[in-house]
Amino acid sequence: MKKILNLSLCMILICGLMISPAAAQEIQEVQEVTQEKESSEIKELTIRNSGFRSKSTIVIQYRDNDKKIISVKENGTSLPPEEFSRYESIMRVVLELPQIDRLLPEIDRAYRRAESPRISAEAKLREMAALSRNLAGLQSDVARRYQDMTKLQLIENLNLLTAKISESDDLSQEEKIAQLKDTIERMQALEWAKRIEPLRRGLLESRAVVAERRLIEEINKSSDLSKQEKIKEIKNLIEQTQRSEFENERRRIDLVEFEAERAMRKMLQEISKNKELSDQEKAKEFESLIQEIEKINSEGMKRLVGIEKFKFELHKMLKQEGLFPEGKAEFVLKSTTSSIDGKRLSKEIHKKILQLCEECIGKNFGDTTKIVLQLNKDR
Numbered sequence: 001m002k003k004i005l006n007l008s009l010c011m012i013l014i015c016g017l018m019i020s021p022a023a024a025q026e027i028q029e030v031q032e033v034t035q036e037k038e039s040s041e042i043k044e045l046t047i048r049n050s051g052f053r054s055k056s057t058i059v060i061q062y063r064d065n066d067k068k069i070i071s072v073k074e075n076g077t078s079l080p081p082e083e084f085s086r087y088e089s090i091m092r093v094v095l096e097l098p099q100i101d102r103l104l105p106e107i108d109r110a111y112r113r114a115e116s117p118r119i120s121a122e123a124k125l126r127e128m129a130a131l132s133r134n135l136a137g138l139q140s141d142v143a144r145r146y147q148d149m150t151k152l153q154l155i156e157n158l159n160l161l162t163a164k165i166s167e168s169d170d171l172s173q174e175e176k177i178a179q180l181k182d183t184i185e186r187m188q189a190l191e192w193a194k195r196i197e198p199l200r201r202g203l204l205e206s207r208a209v210v211a212e213r214r215l216i217e218e219i220n221k222s223s224d225l226s227k228q229e230k231i232k233e234i235k236n237l238i239e240q241t242q243r244s245e246f247e248n249e250r251r252r253i254d255l256v257e258f259e260a261e262r263a264m265r266k267m268l269q270e271i272s273k274n275k276e277l278s279d280q281e282k283a284k285e286f287e288s289l290i291q292e293i294e295k296i297n298s299e300g301m302k303r304l305v306g307i308e309k310f311k312f313e314l315h316k317m318l319k320q321e322g323l324f325p326e327g328k329a330e331f332v333l334k335s336t337t338s339s340i341d342g343k344r345l346s347k348e349i350h351k352k353i354l355q356l357c358e359e360c361i362g363k364n365f366g367d368t369t370k371i372v373l374q375l376n377k378d379r
Helices: 009-018 021-028 085-114 121-135 141-167 173-188 198-221 227-242 249-273 279-293 299-320 347-361
Strands: 030-039 042-050 055-063 069-074 329-334 338-340 370-375
Touching: 042 085, 055 085, 069 085, 085 121, 085 141, 121 141, 141 173, 141 198, 173 198, 173 227, 198 227, 198 249, 227 249, 227 279, 249 279, 249 299, 279 299, 299 347, 299 370, 329 347, 338 347
Parallel strands: none
Antiparallel strands: 030 042, 042 055, 055 069, 329 338, 329 370
16 A cells, blocks of 8 residues: 655744754755555655755655664665664654644644633643643654643643632632642643753743642641641652652752741741640640651651750750740750850750750761750740
8 A cells, every 4th residue: 555645845844943953954855755655564755855965865664553663775775773763853753744734723823822811721721731632642853842842831831820829819728729739730740751951841840849839838828727637738749749750850859848847847836836735735736746747758857857856845844944034045055065145054954955956856966066046036
């Protein structure tokens, strides 16, 4: 069975708009695909190049199911297999041009609507998602550039959507949390390609971090969730981030964990400052939260737990010893001394504090180590 493909230079030029000048020139030189014939699962593609300085005919045989090249002849000379890779890109471009040509009106419409302030974020997302599905499976350089652009448009629209959710006066806190979680899942479902250039990959990463930060903020604001429930939500988010497909995922995980640590620290500090709770009730609630936080697999959380434990236990000890100040005061701990507003504490108290610090933080106190805390800072 034979079929003839008539591809005009005009169509090739249109599809070359999104690619680099060098790649565009290479494609423009392909002026005519004269013949494609099928033999069982093997197909043959004949490309006649008529560039400014040279004319040549390339005949490529390939398997139809996976587009693997079987043989290449250039001007009647068979080429060795190690040279086949040079022809894969141009072969895919030529084979996919008819499909891309059919998608051009849809691509153009989707990109124009993505820039319009009159179109809702939800409508833009639906259109970009449909376009992304239609481009899926295409592997030529031209198609991949359209795929990359579509993913960038998707992520920008998802970013706008997270802002709209966070700033909405019509949504409850729980509705905001649910919708932000759904939006983050949609971001992660885009399956980032590792080959995307660093600048674009960094943009994708930063938009995801912004969405996750907004989610942590909304979780922290919620009056319907208990502190334990908030920690579980944040724990799930961190675990989800740790499973990320980003190539440079460590930076993203660090940023999300930093925001999570701020939220956790605020919750723990609220317990210490709650005047309605007795010291015993504070200790019980504090320990309960610490147990939940310790379930989070994060070095940052371990440090946070150690520091906040030390601060809480230090306050308790100073109160028990009658040393806790009534107003703002600076506490300084060194390997040899402890002081409050410059007044040294006894060697016995210093020894207890030093031991408490090492137990909570988990490290030996070195000669050059110094800890400074502000007591009653917010009173």
